[in-house]
Amino acid sequence: MSARRDLWFTLLCAAALALPLGVLVFLFGDVLLLGLERLSPAFLTSYPSRHAEHAGVLPGLVGTALLGVMTAGLALPFGVGAAIYLEEYGGNRRIARAIEVNVANLAGVPSVVYGILGLAVFVKTLGLGRSLIAGAATLALLVLPIVIVSTREALRAVPMGLREAGLALGATRWQTIRRVVLPAAAPGILTGAILAISRALGETAPLIVIGAVAYITYLPDGPRAAFTALPIQIFSWVSRPQAAFAHNAAAGIVVMLLLLLLLNAAAVLVRDRFSRGGSR
Amino acid sequence: MIAAPAPRAPPTTTAADATTPVKLAVRALDAGFGATPVVRQLTLDVPERRVLAIIGPSGCGKSTLVRCLNRMHELVPGATVGGSVLLDDHDIYARDVDPVLLRRRIGMVFQKPNPFPTMSIRENVLAGLRLTGALRGGRKQPAIDGIVEQALTRAALWDEVKDRLAAAGGSLSGGQQQRLCIARALAVEPEVLLMDEPCSALDPIATARIEDLIHVLRERYTIVLVTHNMQQAARASDLTAFLLHGELIECAPTERLFTQPSDRRTEDYITGKFG
Numbered sequence: 001m002s003a004r005r006d007l008w009f010t011l012l013c014a015a016a017l018a019l020p021l022g023v024l025v026f027l028f029g030d031v032l033l034l035g036l037e038r039l040s041p042a043f044l045t046s047y048p049s050r051h052a053e054h055a056g057v058l059p060g061l062v063g064t065a066l067l068g069v070m071t072a073g074l075a076l077p078f079g080v081g082a083a084i085y086l087e088e089y090g091g092n093r094r095i096a097r098a099i100e101v102n103v104a105n106l107a108g109v110p111s112v113v114y115g116i117l118g119l120a121v122f123v124k125t126l127g128l129g130r131s132l133i134a135g136a137a138t139l140a141l142l143v144l145p146i147v148i149v150s151t152r153e154a155l156r157a158v159p160m161g162l163r164e165a166g167l168a169l170g171a172t173r174w175q176t177i178r179r180v181v182l183p184a185a186a187p188g189i190l191t192g193a194i195l196a197i198s199r200a201l202g203e204t205a206p207l208i209v210i211g212a213v214a215y216i217t218y219l220p221d222g223p224r225a226a227f228t229a230l231p232i233q234i235f236s237w238v239s240r241p242q243a244a245f246a247h248n249a250a251a252g253i254v255v256m257l258l259l260l261l262l263l264n265a266a267a268v269l270v271r272d273r274f275s276r277g278g279s280r
Numbered sequence: 281m282i283a284a285p286a287p288r289a290p291p292t293t294t295a296a297d298a299t300t301p302v303k304l305a306v307r308a309l310d311a312g313f314g315a316t317p318v319v320r321q322l323t324l325d326v327p328e329r330r331v332l333a334i335i336g337p338s339g340c341g342k343s344t345l346v347r348c349l350n351r352m353h354e355l356v357p358g359a360t361v362g363g364s365v366l367l368d369d370h371d372i373y374a375r376d377v378d379p380v381l382l383r384r385r386i387g388m389v390f391q392k393p394n395p396f397p398t399m400s401i402r403e404n405v406l407a408g409l410r411l412t413g414a415l416r417g418g419r420k421q422p423a424i425d426g427i428v429e430q431a432l433t434r435a436a437l438w439d440e441v442k443d444r445l446a447a448a449g450g451s452l453s454g455g456q457q458q459r460l461c462i463a464r465a466l467a468v469e470p471e472v473l474l475m476d477e478p479c480s481a482l483d484p485i486a487t488a489r490i491e492d493l494i495h496v497l498r499e500r501y502t503i504v505l506v507t508h509n510m511q512q513a514a515r516a517s518d519l520t521a522f523l524l525h526g527e528l529i530e531c532a533p534t535e536r537l538f539t540q541p542s543d544r545r546t547e548d549y550i551t552g553k554f555g
């Protein structure tokens with residue numbers, strides 16, 4: 001009796017899993033088929049072109065890579081720093097509470113809003129223009145709450161006893177955090193950071209708002225250079241009327257997905273490696 | 281809660297023998313969390329190079345008391361402390377005392393072995409010195425090796441780990457981990473060692489090893505040993521203090537306290553009537 005009900009439930013769950021998974025596989029297969037004829041080493045090393053068959057993603061790929069590095073460079077110090085403050089020094093104080101609530105809310109703000117903010121603050125007020133650094137700063141702002149939340153979780157997972165052991169040895173709070181808490185939390189912090197960056201790299205809306213351009217025939221030569229990114233490039237190809245560009249868009253999507261897959265695999269690897277190497 | 285209040289003899293707070301200088305003198309110590317008092321008006325002497333055991337039922341304030349002795353208690357948000365604790369006649373709660381520096385003179389071993397998981401055995405021993413930057417001055421490698429060997433030898437762990445100093449601290453057995461934590465505390469060269477139920481997570485054999493170790497350590501260090509195990513107090517200590525509801529009921533040479541307690545409540549506790 002109960003065995004039969006168990007079977008039904010198992011089937012139901014399997015169906016719930018299979019349906020969306022099937023749709024995903026179908027979509028990805030469709031894109032892959034469409035993009036296959038464009039996918040080649042030349043596609044990765046070519047600049048955009050009016051001729052669909054010669055157009056490639058090089059500026060987008062480089063732009064996305066640079067954005068990733070710069071976003072990480074901006075979001076990690078601030079995010080990890082804020083998390084350390086909140087988790088290790090914040091205690092029960094009012095300000096810490098207020099910040100905590102705000103950070104949680106910020107994570108739910110639509111990404112376009114960050115684009116508008118970036119346009120107003122970085123592009124206009126700070127005069128950075130429609131540049132790589134303005135894009136990276138905007139994306140950093142976007143993922144800051146994610147970095148803060150995931151870092152706090154990693155810090156909270158470090159047993160209290162380790163902090164006490166450090167302090168009891170005559171270390172200051174900071175010495176204990178730096179040498180004991182952060183190393184123990186590093187895998188968790190790193191995993192969260194990689195996932196946050198991969199989220200940033202998939203964002204299109206804020207970059208469009210701050211004015212990333214799609215048609216660029218040179219590579220950025222510095223943080224103030226104009227730039228494009230993979231999702232922008234894909235978006236621009238998708239909106240072309242010519243059917244030939246649909247193949248480019250599909251190939252671009254495949255490249256983008258592979259990149260994100262690689263990043264997520266890296267995150268999983270970091271987590272597995274350290275949790276096996278650790279003592280727990 | 282407890283048997284009828286016995287007519288109360290003044291708590292014996294004198295050292296085991298008059299010739300031993302007092303290392304730690306607790307004077308009218310109050311400690312608590314927020315508005316809840318946990319340790320009340322506690323006065324107690326710990327003679328130098330002796331083992332003082334603190335016994336009492338769970339929740340009576342033993343941990344809180346020892347954590348006041350190295351100023352760890354005040355790290356808990358909302359913790360309160362009053363009164364004084366004299367280390368070599370100087371109040372550790374005086375305004376000019378830096379609790380961070382004080383903790384290097386008063387080491388602590390915790391209930392649960394807590395070696396640093398990201399460090400090797402060797403680095404665990406050196407952790408106190410590295411954390412505080414004491415090794416930064418560029419001490420020579422042989423000198424550092426000497427510190428490691430000495431601390432591990434004093435913690436009776438050297439022979440078991442000398443061939444795998446690079447292994448993770450967490451790869452040791454529970455008892456070995458606890459001795460590693462003792463070695464880590466000793467490497468900082470403290471004068472006093474506080475041990476809060478150091479054997480409660482260990483098996484009887486590992487416990488016996490730690491008790492043997494306490495006997496040897498006693499020649500160099502003043503030791504305060506919290507234990508819920510009365511046999512352990514009887515075996516390992518010179519003096520025993522009995523705590524109840526945060527008050528000191530009796531403190532006497534261990535043998536006397538266990539054979540002829542002067543307070544009814546002590547007698548009830550050691551004969552197993554409660555707790």
Ligand SMILES: Nc1ncnc2c1ncn2[C@@H]1O[C@H](COP(=O)(O)OP(=O)(O)O)[C@@H](O)[C@H]1O
Pocket residue numbers: 313318336337338339340341342343344345356
């Ligand atoms: N962090 C804390 N906050 C509030 N109360 C606490 C805290 N830690 C311990 N207490 C309370 O203080 C009392 C004494 O605890 P403790 O010193 O740990 O006792 P023992 O070590 O003798 O078992 C207990 O009643 C306990 O509930």
Ligand SMILES: [Mg+2]
Pocket residue numbers: 342343344476477
């Ligand atoms: Mg306790």
